[in-house]
Amino acid sequence: xxxxxxxxxxxxxxxxxxxxxxxxxxxxxxxxxxxxxxxxxxxxxxxxxxxxxxxxxxxxxxxxxxxxxxxxxxxxxxxxxxxxxxxxxxxxxxxxxxxxxxxxxxxxxxxxxxxxxxxxxxxxxxxxxxxxxxxxxxxxxxxxxxxxxxxxxxxxxxxxxxxxxxxxxxxxxxxxxxxxxxxxxxxxxxxxxxxxxxxxxxxxxxxxxxxxxxxxxxxxxxxxxxxxxxxxxxxxxxxxxxxxxxxxxxxxxxxxxxxxxxxxxxxxxxxxxxxxxxxxxxxxxxxxxxxxxxxxxxxxxxxxxxxxxxxxxxxxxxxxxxxxxxxxxxxxxxxxxxxxxxxxxxxxxxxxxxxxxxxxxxxxxxxxxxxxxxxxxxxxxxxxxxxxxxxxxxxxxxxxxxxxxxxxxxxxxxxxxxxxxxxxxxxxxxxxxxxxxxxxxxxxxxxxxxxxxxxxxxxxxxxxxxxxxxxxxxxxxxxxxxxxxxxxxxxxxxxxxxxxxxxxxxxxxxxxxxxxxxxxxxxxxxxxxxxxxxxxxxxxxxxxxxxxxxxxxxxxxxxxxxxxxxxxxxxxxxxxxxxxxxxxxxxxxxxxxxxxxxxxxxxxxxxxxxxxxxxxxxxxxxxxxxxxxxxxxxxxxxxxxxxxxxxxxxxxxxxxxxxxxxxxxxxxxxxxxxxxxxxxxxxxxxxxxxxxxxxxxxxxxxxxxxxxxxxxxxx
Ligand code: BDP
Numbered sequence: 001x002x003x004x005x006x007x008x009x010x011x012x013x014x015x016x017x018x019x020x021x022x023x024x025x026x027x028x029x030x031x032x033x034x035x036x037x038x039x040x041x042x043x044x045x046x047x048x049x050x051x052x053x054x055x056x057x058x059x060x061x062x063x064x065x066x067x068x069x070x071x072x073x074x075x076x077x078x079x080x081x082x083x084x085x086x087x088x089x090x091x092x093x094x095x096x097x098x099x100x101x102x103x104x105x106x107x108x109x110x111x112x113x114x115x116x117x118x119x120x121x122x123x124x125x126x127x128x129x130x131x132x133x134x135x136x137x138x139x140x141x142x143x144x145x146x147x148x149x150x151x152x153x154x155x156x157x158x159x160x161x162x163x164x165x166x167x168x169x170x171x172x173x174x175x176x177x178x179x180x181x182x183x184x185x186x187x188x189x190x191x192x193x194x195x196x197x198x199x200x201x202x203x204x205x206x207x208x209x210x211x212x213x214x215x216x217x218x219x220x221x222x223x224x225x226x227x228x229x230x231x232x233x234x235x236x237x238x239x240x241x242x243x244x245x246x247x248x249x250x251x252x253x254x255x256x257x258x259x260x261x262x263x264x265x266x267x268x269x270x271x272x273x274x275x276x277x278x279x280x281x282x283x284x285x286x287x288x289x290x291x292x293x294x295x296x297x298x299x300x301x302x303x304x305x306x307x308x309x310x311x312x313x314x315x316x317x318x319x320x321x322x323x324x325x326x327x328x329x330x331x332x333x334x335x336x337x338x339x340x341x342x343x344x345x346x347x348x349x350x351x352x353x354x355x356x357x358x359x360x361x362x363x364x365x366x367x368x369x370x371x372x373x374x375x376x377x378x379x380x381x382x383x384x385x386x387x388x389x390x391x392x393x394x395x396x397x398x399x400x401x402x403x404x405x406x407x408x409x410x411x412x413x414x415x416x417x418x419x420x421x422x423x424x425x426x427x428x429x430x431x432x433x434x435x436x437x438x439x440x441x442x443x444x445x446x447x448x449x450x451x452x453x454x455x456x457x458x459x460x461x462x463x464x465x466x467x468x469x470x471x472x473x474x475x476x477x478x479x480x481x482x483x484x485x486x487x488x489x490x491x492x493x494x495x496x497x498x499x500x501x502x503x504x505x506x507x508x509x510x511x512x513x514x515x516x517x518x519x520x521x522x523x524x525x526x527x528x529x530x531x532x533x534x535x536x537x538x539x540x541x542x543x544x545x546x547x548x549x550x551x552x553x554x555x556x557x558x559x560x561x562x563x564x565x566x567x568x569x570x571x572x573x574x575x576x577x578x579x580x581x582x583x584x585x586x587x588x589x590x591x592x593x594x595x596x597x598x599x600x601x602x603x604x605x606x607x608x609x610x611x612x613x614x615x616x617x618x619x620x621x622x623x624x625x626x627x628x629x630x631x632x633x634x635x636x637x638x639x640x641x642x643x644x645x646x647x648x649x650x651x652x653x654x655x656x657x658x659x660x661x662x663x664x665x666x667x668x669x670x671x672x673x674x675x676x677x678x679x680x681x682x683x684x685x686x687x688x689x690x691x692x693x694x695x696x697x698x699x700x701x702x703x704x705x706x707x708x709x710x711x712x713x714x715x
Contacts, residue, residue, distance in 0.1 A: 025655060026467030026468070026475065026656060027466050027467060027468070029479075030214070030475065030499055030503045031070070031147075031210065032503065033069065033070045033072075033073025033074050033151070034073060036150075036153070040153055040506070041074075041075050041076065043153075044150050044156065045075060047071055047075065047079065047089075047090055047129060047150065048071050048079045049088040050080050050086050050089035050090070051064060051067055051068065051080070051081055051091075052084065052085045052090070052093075052100055053081065053092040053098075053139075054092075054093045054098050057249075058249035059136035059140050059250070060092075060136050060139060060140075062249045063136070063140040064092070066143050066144065066147065067143050067147065068081075070147040070150070070151075071147075074151065085123050087126040087127060087128075088126070088127055090131060091121075092132070093131075094132070094136060097136065097139075100123065104130065104132070106119065108134050110164070111133060111162065112138075112164050112165075113134060114135070114141060114164060114218070114251070115133065115163060116131060116138045116162075116163060116164075117162050118149075118159050119160050120160070129159060131146055137218075140250065141163075144213060144214040144215075145161065145163065148214075148502065152497075152502060152506070153501070153506050165486045166445040166486070166487055166489075167485050168454045169219055169338075169371070169400065169454065169455030170217050170218050171217070171338070171455060172217055172405075172459075172460040172481075173225065173257075173459045174192070174220060174221060174222055174462070175225060175460070176190035176191075176192055176222065176223055177190070177223070177228065178228050178231065178236070180192075180193070180194070180195075183224050183714065183715070184406050185406060185461070185714055186406065186461070186714055187461060187465040187474070188464035188465040189463060189464040191204055191205070192222060197242050198241065198242035201246050205243060206246055206250075209250035212247075212250065212252055212482065213250040213251055215478075215482025215483055216482050216485065217485065218253065219253050219254075220254055220460075221254075222240060222256060225303040226257075226303065227257035227259040227303070229259040229262035229265040230266070231256055232262050233266055234289070237290055240293070244294045253296050253297065255298035255301055256290075256300060256301070258300040258301070258302055258326065259309075259310065260272055260302060260309070260310040260312070260322060262286075263278075263279050263283065267286075273315035274315070274317050274324075275317060279325070283325065284328075284329040286329070288333075291333045291335075297333065298336060299330050299337055300326055301340070301373070302322070302340060303340045304319065304322055304339070304340070305319070305343055306340065306342055312325075318365070319339060319359065319362060322339070323370045324367040324370065335369065336453065336455075338371050338373045338400055339366070339370055340372075341358075341359050341373060341374045341375075341388075342355065342374075342380075343355050343358055345358070349580070350575060350582045351562075352379055352573075353378070353581070353582040353585050355374070356378070356389045356393065357585075359372060359394065362397070363395065366397050368453075369453065370397075370398075371398045371399070371400040371455050372390075372398070372400065373401075373402045373457055374388050374390045374391065374401060375404075376388060376402070376422070376423075376426040379536060380536070381403075382535040382536060383522070383529050383535075384422070384425075384533070384603060385607070386429070386594065386608075387426050389582075389586050392433025392438055392443055392587065393433065393585070393587075395433070395448075396449070398452065398453045399444060400455035400457055401426070401440065401455075402456075402458075403426070403458050404458070405419065405481050406461035407419075408714065409536075409538055409543055410522070410529075412714065413469070413470025413663075414471065414666045414667060414670075415525060416517075416518075416663065417521050418476055418492070418518035419477040419480060419522060420476070420480040420492030420493075420495050421492045423480060423484045423492065424490070427439065427440050427484065427488045427489070428440070428489075431587060432586075432588075434448060434449075438587075441489050458481035458485070461474050472503070472659060472660050473518070473521075476499045476503070480492065480499070483495045492519065497511060500514040504648075505651055509648075513647060513648050514644075517645060520641075521637075524637030524671075526603075526634070527630050528637070528638070528671040528674045529546070531631060532605050532606050532623075532626065533602075533604045533608065534571075535563050537678065539709060539712075540552060540559070541715060545674070545677075546673065546674045546678050546681075547560055547677075547705075548560045548561070548564055548566075548681045548682070549701075549705055565610055566685040569610070569612060570610050570611045570612040570615070570623065571610070571611060571682065572606030572607070572610045572611050573606065573607065573609075574608075574609060574610040575607070575609075576609065579610070583608055594608050595608065597609045605617075613685075613686045627679075627682065628679055628690050628691055631678060632694055634671055634674070634675060638664065638667050638668045639668060641667075645664055646661070673704070676699065679697055680704060
């Protein structure tokens with residue numbers, strides 16, 4: 001080739017690559033619908049022959065549109081709409097909306113409103129694939145499920161899939177302020193453009209709704225738990241109604257975080273006492289006003305008497321008094337109160353026990369439409385926590401699990417940490433509340449204690465970034481939340497595999513490699529941040545990077561030194577009976593296990609025990625040596641993820657590959673920073689040398705102590 005010809009060829013290649021890359025910026029999430037390879041297209045081709053689907057409601061219309069859009073992308077042919085099915089066609093609908101479905105007399109019992117049936121049938125002589133449900137929203141969920149089978153290249157010729165959600169309220173909590181800032185958000189600004197609403201509804205809301213419907217999320221709390229009462233004023237209610245209108249066809253109800261003192265701030269009352277008649281009347285009128293604008297409004301999320309937020313205790317009332325007052329105003333409209341148990345008071349007692357101590361005595365005192373929303377662990381969304389002791393401890397109260405999808409304590413958007421294993425770990429944890437097998441999953445799906453109302457909430461990681469979640473892999477955490485809320489006994493590995501296939505592709509080496517990378521990622525973060533049960537060592541306020549030395553906050557129980565308790569003797573928080581006693585909040589079987597330093601799983605060792613530096617652990621190494629080994633293992637783990645990711649380059653489009661690779665480089669540097677800062681700090685107590693072969697921290701301790709991050713995002 002001449003010089004010029006090769007230059008032209010290179011330029012052409014670059015153009016092709018650029019076009020490819022532009023198309024893959026992550027906006028499409030797991031709903032990419034890129035063409036399958038020829039063999040797979042041939043296999044699913046019959047689905048493109050036609051769709052028989054009623055369009056008699058916006059939800060059915062959305063289901064039809066999604067099937068056509070998905071199959072057009074995946075198979076290259078858009079299935080035409082038909083009145084009567086041709087061979088191979090898709091038939092979607094409910095018995096009420098579709099005569100064809102009604103005539104098939106399918107077993108839809110037990111699927112509820114949201115469940116669906118996917119089945120291969122014969123209509124006359126012709127084979128067909130049915131997407132059937134009792135209600136339109138079930139048809140929508142079933143349509144996404146059928147597309148997922150094609151996207152992940154599963155067999156569909158003898159289909160018989162019945163699926164219904166095991167949890168009723170599957171809700172994303174947006175910690176979005178009314179000025180567009182997202183608290184603990186690392187993916188840009190809020191997707192709610194309050195300023196332009198209600199006149200302009202960003203079409204992005206519809207893609208947001210599609211993504212949620214595809215994983216079964218059916219609720220969204222639109223505003224931050226540290227709520228601004230303005231959201232309850234008439235202008236904002238109109239804005240909320242506009243958003244609700246965009247989400248409604250996708251089966252999503254909107255909820256609002258309610259500020260407990262709103263009757264004073266926007267109602268002109270002198271008190272917000274929940275037992276005051278005027279206060280009750282104000283809230284009742286407010287609820288009526290909201291329901292006039294949003295007839296299917298979901299209800300209120302409340303953070304009360306927590307971290308400075310107002311609440312019923314300001315008036316000598318209990319959390320139950322507060323929750324029940326709001327519940328009474330919502331009950332006539334079918335709304336729900338999600339009352340958070342994330343509280344810790346001014347007492348000097350162990351923060352890990354305080355929510356339990358405040359809420360356990362209130363079991364049985366909440367109104368029927370109240371859920372108490374409990375974080376996965378007793379402190380605060382740490383990389384690893386044991387399950388919250390309230391799970392299983394309030395048999396007469398529906399408990400809702402709250403997890404954080406946004407990675408406030410796991411390296412923000414740049415660190416790759418797949419949270420599926422974290423969700424699975426808490427849901428599979430055995431509370432022993434009613435003997436062996438009383439898992440958190442069974443508490444929250446209501447099966448353990450017969451709860452009549454069930455829920456799971458995830459603090460959203462969604463923002464205005466083009467890729468929605470701040471990083472490509474953080475999309476997997478949104479996806480996993482939905483899948484676990486639908487089925488709390490899901491497996492993180494299966495969920496990761498689905499997501500990889502839909503998000504990147506089905507090549508076997510790609511799937512294996514990416515799933516391996518994801519499955520180890522959260523443990524890697526735990527290793528380089530908070531191994532062996534350490535927790536809350538993050539920088540004060542912004543929670544970015546290590547600051548185990550931090551001791552400046554007035555409240556002791558917000559300082560890292562409170563949590564790790566390093567001294568000359570050893571490391572860790574003694575929460576045994578002879579220590580803070582927090583371990584006694586668990587069922588006796590668990591309290592015995594966690595309370596025994598020789599039995600407790602090592603991953604929780606320093607959560608429950610103050611352990612001498614020279615104590616031998618399972619590895620035969622001393623605590624100090626093991627600590628150094630774990631921190632170092634975390635750093636090595638990131639290097640391994642970098643190698644794994646590089647090996648996947650042939651399978652991933654250039655733009656997404658490059659962004660993940662760049663983020664992994666940041667993660668590698670910051671893992672080293674975490675390791676070195678923590679080892680340098682803990683060594684001042686342990687006063688022991690590093691084990692042979694382990695590198696000394698790159699800088700002296702004071703270098704790390706002097707770093708400040710006034711502009712860290714998400715505050
Ligand atoms: C903590 C966050 C804080 C939240 C709080 C909560 O740092 O911004 O307001 O949780 O859940 O993790 O209320």
